[in-house]
Amino acid sequence: MNQPILNVTGLTMDFGGIRALDSVDLDVRNGEIVALIGPNGAGKTTFFNCITGIYRPTGGDIFLMPPQGSKKMSLKGLKPNQVTEKGLARTFQNIRLFPKMTVLENVMIGRHCRTKAFIFGAIFRPPSTRKEEAGILETSYGILEKVGLAKYADEFADNLPYGAQRRLEIARALATEPLLLLLDEPAAGMNPQETFALDQLIKRISEEGQAILLIEHDMQLVMSLSDRIFVMDYGKKIAQGTPAEIRANPKVIKAYLGEEVDA
Amino acid sequence: MVLREIKKGLLTSLWFVFLTFPIVVIKVDPIEKTIFWRWQNALYMAIGTFCVYLLVKYYRHRKEQQTDNGGNLEQTGSFIHRALQNPLQRKILISVLAVIALIFPHFFSTYQTNVMTTALMYVVLGLGLNIVVGLAGLLDLGFVAFYAVGAYTYALLNMHFGLGFWTVLPLGGLIAATFGILLGFPVLRLRGDYLAIVTLGFGEIIRLILENWGEFSQGPSGISNISRPGFFGIEFGLEQSIVYTYYLMILLVIVTIFVVNRLQDSRIGRAWIALREDEIACQAMGIDKRKTKLVAFSLGAFWAGIVGVMFAAKTTFINPASFTFLESAIILSIVVLGGMGSIVGVVIGALILILMPEYLRALSEYRMLAFGGILVCMMIFRPQGLISNVRRTYKFEKKQ
Numbered sequence: 001m002n003q004p005i006l007n008v009t010g011l012t013m014d015f016g017g018i019r020a021l022d023s024v025d026l027d028v029r030n031g032e033i034v035a036l037i038g039p040n041g042a043g044k045t046t047f048f049n050c051i052t053g054i055y056r057p058t059g060g061d062i063f064l065m066p067p068q069g070s071k072k073m074s075l076k077g078l079k080p081n082q083v084t085e086k087g088l089a090r091t092f093q094n095i096r097l098f099p100k101m102t103v104l105e106n107v108m109i110g111r112h113c114r115t116k117a118f119i120f121g122a123i124f125r126p127p128s129t130r131k132e133e134a135g136i137l138e139t140s141y142g143i144l145e146k147v148g149l150a151k152y153a154d155e156f157a158d159n160l161p162y163g164a165q166r167r168l169e170i171a172r173a174l175a176t177e178p179l180l181l182l183l184d185e186p187a188a189g190m191n192p193q194e195t196f197a198l199d200q201l202i203k204r205i206s207e208e209g210q211a212i213l214l215i216e217h218d219m220q221l222v223m224s225l226s227d228r229i230f231v232m233d234y235g236k237k238i239a240q241g242t243p244a245e246i247r248a249n250p251k252v253i254k255a256y257l258g259e260e261v262d263a
Numbered sequence: 264m265v266l267r268e269i270k271k272g273l274l275t276s277l278w279f280v281f282l283t284f285p286i287v288v289i290k291v292d293p294i295e296k297t298i299f300w301r302w303q304n305a306l307y308m309a310i311g312t313f314c315v316y317l318l319v320k321y322y323r324h325r326k327e328q329q330t331d332n333g334g335n336l337e338q339t340g341s342f343i344h345r346a347l348q349n350p351l352q353r354k355i356l357i358s359v360l361a362v363i364a365l366i367f368p369h370f371f372s373t374y375q376t377n378v379m380t381t382a383l384m385y386v387v388l389g390l391g392l393n394i395v396v397g398l399a400g401l402l403d404l405g406f407v408a409f410y411a412v413g414a415y416t417y418a419l420l421n422m423h424f425g426l427g428f429w430t431v432l433p434l435g436g437l438i439a440a441t442f443g444i445l446l447g448f449p450v451l452r453l454r455g456d457y458l459a460i461v462t463l464g465f466g467e468i469i470r471l472i473l474e475n476w477g478e479f480s481q482g483p484s485g486i487s488n489i490s491r492p493g494f495f496g497i498e499f500g501l502e503q504s505i506v507y508t509y510y511l512m513i514l515l516v517i518v519t520i521f522v523v524n525r526l527q528d529s530r531i532g533r534a535w536i537a538l539r540e541d542e543i544a545c546q547a548m549g550i551d552k553r554k555t556k557l558v559a560f561s562l563g564a565f566w567a568g569i570v571g572v573m574f575a576a577k578t579t580f581i582n583p584a585s586f587t588f589l590e591s592a593i594i595l596s597i598v599v600l601g602g603m604g605s606i607v608g609v610v611i612g613a614l615i616l617i618l619m620p621e622y623l624r625a626l627s628e629y630r631m632l633a634f635g636g637i638l639v640c641m642m643i644f645r646p647q648g649l650i651s652n653v654r655r656t657y658k659f660e661k662k663q
Binding site: 052054079080081084085089090092096097098099100101105108109110112113114115117118119121122123125129132133136172173176 | 526529530531532533534540541543544546547551552558
């Protein structure tokens with residue numbers, strides 16, 4: 001339970017002269033839900049983009065450590081698809097589904113990096129490919145059922161209601177069998193009912209042992225879900241701890257509400 | 264409502280008469296120094312404009328009503344799809360088509376058969392480009408380059424080494440596919456307009472090399488006396504050869520449809536479509552962008568190369584003039600007109616675009632005009648193409 005799965009040390013990212021991330025340390029342990037919070041522009045999404053390979057960090061190390069004995073893997077400098085293959089799957093702040101594919105197909109895309117049929121298999125469909133396709137279908141459908149979208153399976157992703165699109169993003173990421181699931185503001189734009197359903201869903205996923213790192217602005221959701229919280233401001237980590245500790249931390253309060261003015 | 268539309272229609276037609284007045288009504292005879300007033304033309308113009316106006320309005324009205332009723336727009340043009348989904352109708356449709364295809368050369372002249380063979384070649388070209396443009400969403404304006412590579416592969420190997428059609432057929436495809444990868448590497452980072460410009464340039468480069476590198480390709484005078492396809496050593500006369508080529512093309516079309524259909528319902532096909540939809544999300548899902556794009560480019564080019572070999576064998580003479588940008592534009596029009604990503608659409612698009620000009624030779628002066636007109640109308644009324652692609656829905660039976 002307490003073994004770390006993701007270990008980020010000294011992660012630094014410069015955009016020209018602007019330091020978006022300033023040696024950030026962060027770790028996620030097996031089976032835990034960790035939240036990354038901070039005011040707008042604090043560098044949370046940049047942090048995600050760095051560890052998932054969309055940006056190439058200027059400095060620091062990122063290690064992924066599978067719980068089953070195998071060696072730790074450095075994710076630094078890998079391409080996004082390689083990072084996903086290693087076991088880090090993400091969702092996006094502004095939904096990025098494949099709008100003209102069906103819901104089921106969206107999830108099936110997630111299975112891509114765990115399967116291997118190629119041109120030969122596609123054209124001649126030997127038994128191994130057929131078995132693989134059936135496997136993709138079964139797993140994908142199972143994941144849809146888990147997130148409660150099975151009834152929409154044949155619908156275009158475009159036509160789903162907003163909350164369902166967010167859940168589909170999670171389903172698609174789960175299909176890649178990640179060691180760690182990264183959620184970038186999963187509750188953004190959701191109404192209270194949808195947020196509640198999301199809260200339940202994330203808890204359910206977590207109970208199956210899935211480690212989760214999430215960025216979120218909805219404090220109620222963050223406090224209800226997280227085992228630990230990291231707080232960032234201006235590209236620096238300013239605090240870390242349990243929800244109770246964070247709530248009482250003066251630095252965090254300052255970052256969110258500003259300093260008291262002595263008049 | 265109706266009265267108001269008629270009024271507007273009348274005004275529109277008056278406006279058109281006014282606009283076209285100088286060219287349609289007035290005719291000056293410079294020798295006699297007289298002016299003819301062709302008033303009847305103004306009348307035709309008015310009636311014509313009025314009718315077109317009402318038609319467009321009616322069409323729009325109907326379309327709006329359909330959306331109001333929550334009706335699916337796709338349904339209007341998808342009767343072919345419904346027929347294909349019904350297994351009985353599908354069987355009937357396919358067997359009728361098969362019979363027509365089989366007896367075609369015996370009922371029509373060799374000229375007609377030849378025209379049909381050409382149309383079938385464009386079907387395969389369209390299906391090849393459809394992989395690149397329709398499925399993977401990579402706008403390729405230089406597709407004809409691969410066609411040229413295939414044709415010249417056969418022509419040169421036949422001229423220098425006397426290699427036969429059947430040996431070169433797969434070879435031409437493979438060499439074209441290699442060129443596809445060669446083009447693919449530098450353009451991996453590009454999308455949309457930028458990709459279109461680079462591929463356009465690539466197409467022109469290949470043509471210019473063929474035109475100017477005389478020692479290699481015999482330049483603009485081209486290569487002649489290319490062997491026609493043989494059948495286990497049997498050589499055919501001219502007429503039989505045309506029929507034989509026709510049947511070979513039918514076979515190639517069937518194989519292509521089969522392969523493309525399987526490809527698009529596979530793991531790679533899904534990756535192509537995902538790549539078309541959202542590149543970043545695609546990578547985040549673990550799809551290797553480079554590999555997927557290169558496979559699309561090379562597979563598309565493969566079919567173009569195969570058709571190139573067929574083309575060289577059919578005409579027995581090739582020169583760079585057969586591989587201009589216009590060819591690329593026609594193949595792209597086939598894909599867009601037929602419906603991006605739709606196999607049935609591309610087949611129908613190719614037949615319409617290639618056969619129409621042949622059978623409407625009387626109107627050949629207006630061919631380009633009609634071509635442009637059709638494309639503009641398509642953009643307005645059916646931007647998704649004649650037959651839009653319907654994604655396959657997967658059936659999943661839960662094991663109890």
